[in-house]
Amino acid sequence: MLRKKKTTVFLSGLVLFSIGFVNCAQELPLKELELAKSQVERAERLSAEEFAPEEYSEAKKSLASANEFASEEKASDSKKSADYAISKAYDALEKTLPKLAAKSREEAVTAIDAADEAYAAEYTPEEFKKAVAARDAGETKLAQADASLASYLREDKDETAKELKRTVALQEYEDAHNSFLEAAKISQDAKKVALDRSGSIRQSADEVDAALEKAYTYSKGGNPAIDEEKARVASAREDITAGRLKTADEKIKAARLASASLLATAVKDHAKNRNGQAREVVEDANARFGELSAETYLKSNAKESYASTQENLGASNESLQASGNLLEQEKFDDSIAQSEEAIRLAEISIDQIETLKGKNTVAKKDRKTVETDTTTTTKTEETKDEKASSSQVEELSGGWKRYTVEKSNPADCLWRIADREDIYSDAKLWPRIFEANRKSIRNKNLIYPKQKLNIPPKTGKIGTAPKE
Numbered sequence: 301m302l303r304k305k306k307t308t309v310f311l312s313g314l315v316l317f318s319i320g321f322v323n324c325a326q327e328l329p330l331k332e333l334e335l336a337k338s339q340v341e342r343a344e345r346l347s348a349e350e351f352a353p354e355e356y357s358e359a360k361k362s363l364a365s366a367n368e369f370a371s372e373e374k375a376s377d378s379k380k381s382a383d384y385a386i387s388k389a390y391d392a393l394e395k396t397l398p399k400l401a402a403k404s405r406e407e408a409v410t411a412i413d414a415a416d417e418a419y420a421a422e423y424t425p426e427e428f429k430k431a432v433a434a435r436d437a438g439e440t441k442l443a444q445a446d447a448s449l450a451s452y453l454r455e456d457k458d459e460t461a462k463e464l465k466r467t468v469a470l471q472e473y474e475d476a477h478n479s480f481l482e483a484a485k486i487s488q489d490a491k492k493v494a495l496d497r498s499g500s501i502r503q504s505a506d507e508v509d510a511a512l513e514k515a516y517t518y519s520k521g522g523n524p525a526i527d528e529e530k531a532r533v534a535s536a537r538e539d540i541t542a543g544r545l546k547t548a549d550e551k552i553k554a555a556r557l558a559s560a561s562l563l564a565t566a567v568k569d570h571a572k573n574r575n576g577q578a579r580e581v582v583e584d585a586n587a588r589f590g591e592l593s594a595e596t597y598l599k600s601n602a603k604e605s606y607a608s609t610q611e612n613l614g615a616s617n618e619s620l621q622a623s624g625n626l627l628e629q630e631k632f633d634d635s636i637a638q639s640e641e642a643i644r645l646a647e648i649s650i651d652q653i654e655t656l657k658g659k660n661t662v663a664k665k666d667r668k669t670v671e672t673d674t675t676t677t678t679k680t681e682e683t684k685d686e687k688a689s690s691s692q693v694e695e696l697s698g699g700w701k702r703y704t705v706e707k708s709n710p711a712d713c714l715w716r717i718a719d720r721e722d723i724y725s726d727a728k729l730w731p732r733i734f735e736a737n738r739k740s741i742r743n744k745n746l747i748y749p750k751q752k753l754n755i756p757p758k759t760g761k762i763g764t765a766p767k768e
Contacts, residue, residue, distance in 0.1 A: 328370050329379035336363050336382040339389035343396065346474065352395035359388035390466065397473035398449070401442055404480035408435050411487035419545035420490040423497045431486040438479030445472035491543070498540055501549055505540070508533050508556045515563040517742060518570035526562055529555045571632035571639070575623050578639040578646070582620045585646040588653045589613055602656055609652035616645035647713055648727065693722050697766045699757035705747050714744060717753070724758050736762050 340356075340363050343349075348356040366381035412431055415421075420428040448469035455462040512533070516526050532555045539548035589609065597606035619642035626635035694702040703723065705712045714734055719727035734744050736756045741747060754765035 328373070328375050329366075329382050332379055332382035332386065333366055333370060336366060336385035336389065339386055339393070343389045343392045346393065346396055346400055346477070348389075348392040348396040350396075351399045352392040355388050355392035355395060359385050359392055362388060390470070393470050394449075394466065397470055397477065398445070401438075401445065401473045401477045401480065404477045404484070405435075405438060405442065408438065408480040408483040408487070411484040411491075414543070415487040415491040415494065417544045417546050418491040418494040419501075419549060420487070420494040422546075422549075423494040424490045427486055427490040427493070431483045431490060434479050434483035434486060438476045438483060441472050441476035441479060445469050445476055448472055494545060495543055498545055501540055501545055501552065502537075504549075504552050504556070505533050505536055508552055508559050511559040511563050512555075515559065515566040518563075518566035523562065523566070525558070526566075529558050529562065532558075567632045567636070568630075571627055571635045574636050574639040574643075575620075575627055578620050578623055578642040581643050581646040581650075582616050585613055585616060585649040585653070588650060592653065592656060597656060605652060605656055609649050609656065612645050612652065613649040616642045616649060619645060644715070648715060651716055651719075651727075693755075696754075700765050701755040702765075703753045703755050705749055705751040705753065712747060712749075714747065717755075723755055726758075729758065732756055732758075732762060736765060 336359075340359050343352075343356050343359060362381045362385035366378045366385055369375075369378035369381055408431075412428075412435060415428060415431065420431075448465055452462060452465035452469055455465055509530070512526055512530050515523070516530075519526065532551050536548040536551035536555070539545070539551065592606070594606070597603060619638045623635045623638035623642060626632075626638060692704050692706060694704075696702055701723070703717055705717075714730040715727040718724045718730040718733060724732075730744075733753060733755060734741060736754050740751070740753075747753070756762045756765070
C-alpha cells in the first residue's frame with residue numbers, strides 16, 4: 301500500500317510539471333501587446349483617425365481584442381490580435397504621415413511668410429532664422445522620408461528588410477512633421493514680437509506725412525505727386541493695421557525718398573517766391589517812406605514815430621538782404637524765415653507811414669475846419685467811421701470778440717487788427733490772435749476778406765473761444 305501511494309504522488313507531480321511546462325510555452329505576448337499599444341497611441345496622436353479612419357479603427361479594435369484574450373490567458377489569440385493591431389497601426393501611419401507632414405509643412409510656410417510680412421527678420425532676426433532653419437530641416441527629412449517609402453514599396457523579397465524600411469520612412473515623416481510644427485510655432489512667436497514693435501514704423505509714417513504736409517503747404521496743393529505719396533503712406537498705415545509691416549516699411553521708405561525730393565523742390569520754390577514777395581513789400585515801403593519829408597516830421601510831435609518807422613524799415617531791408625544771401629547759399633528754410641521777417645517789418649513800416657501821413661492830413665483838416673467853421677461836417681464823418689469800425693467787431697462772452705476781416709487800404713493784417721483801439725491798441729499782441737485762430741490761419745501773413753477771427757482777451761491764458 302505504501303509503495304502504491306508514493307507512485308500516485310509522483311504522477312501527480314509529473315502532471316503538475318507538465319501543466320507548468322505548457323503554461324511557460326504559451327506565455328502571454330507582452331512585447332507584442334506593448335508594441336501594439338504604443339503604435340496605436342502613436343497613430344491616435346498623429347491624427348490617423350482623420351487621415352486613415354478605417355485602418356486606425358481596425359488597429360484599435362484588434363488591440364482591445366488582444367488585451368481581452370490576454371486577460372483570459374489565451375496567449376495565442378492575444379498574440380495574433382496584437383500582431384494584427386501592430387500591422388494595422390503601421391498601415392494607418394503609412395497613410396497618415398505623408399499627408400500630415402505635407403499639411404504641417406504648408407502651415408510652417410504660411411507662418412514664416414506671415415512673420416516675414418510682420419518684419420520679423422528685422423525686429424527678431426535670431427528667432428526668424430531659427431524658424432527658417434527648422435523649416436529647412438523639415439524639408440530635408442521629408443525628402444528622405446519620400447525616398448525611404450519609395451524604397452519600401454519596391455522591396456518584395458526580404459520581408460524583414462521591407463518592414464525595416466517602412467519603419468524608417470514613418471519615423472522620418474514624423475521627424476519632418478515635428479520640424480515643421482517647431483518652425484510654425486517659432487514663426488508665430490516672432491510675428492507677435494515684431495507686431496509689438498510696430499510703433500517705430502508708425503512713427504516713420506508720421507514723419508513722412510509731416511514732410512509731405514509741409515511740401516503741400518509750400519506748393520499750395522498744386523502738385524499731384526504729393527497727393528500720390530500721401531496715398532502711399534495711407535496705404536502703408538492700412539498694412540500696419542493688417543500686420544504687413546514689411547510691406548508697410550517698403551512703402552514708407554519709398555514715400556520718404558519721394559517726399560524728401562518733393563519737399564526740397566517745394567521749399568526752394570517757396571523760398572524764391574517769398575523772397576520776391578518780400579522784395580515787393582520792402583520796395584513799396586521804401587518808396588512810401590521816400591515820399592515823406594524828414595524835415596517836416598523831425599520838427600513835429602511825430603518825431604519819435606518817424607524815427608521808429610525809419611528803424612523798422614531799415615530792419616526790413618536788412619532781413620531782405622539776408623533772405624537773398626541765404627537763398628544763394630541754398631539755405632531755403634532760413635531764407636524763408638528772413639523773408640517773413642522782412643515782410644512783417646515792412647508792413648509795420650507801411651502802416652506807420654500811412655499813420656504819419658494821416659496825422660499830417662488831419663492837422664491840415666483841423667486848420668481848415670477852424671478857418672471855414674465846418675466842425676459839424678467833420679464830426680459827422682468821424683461818426684460814420686466809428687460805425688463802420690464797430691460793425692467789424694462782435695462782442696462775445698468771457699471778454700472774447702469776433703472780428704470780420706475786410707479789404708481796405710492798407711489791407712487788414714494781424715498786427716493792424718491787434719493795434720485797433722477796439723481790440724488791443726497794441727500791435728505787438730498780434731500773436732494772441734494767431735494762436736487763437738491756428739485752425740483757420742495757416743500762414744500768419746495771409747488772412748482774407750470776410751474771414752471771421754476769434755479775438756481772445758488782452759491778457760491771461762488764451763483758452764478756447766465761446767461758441768456763441
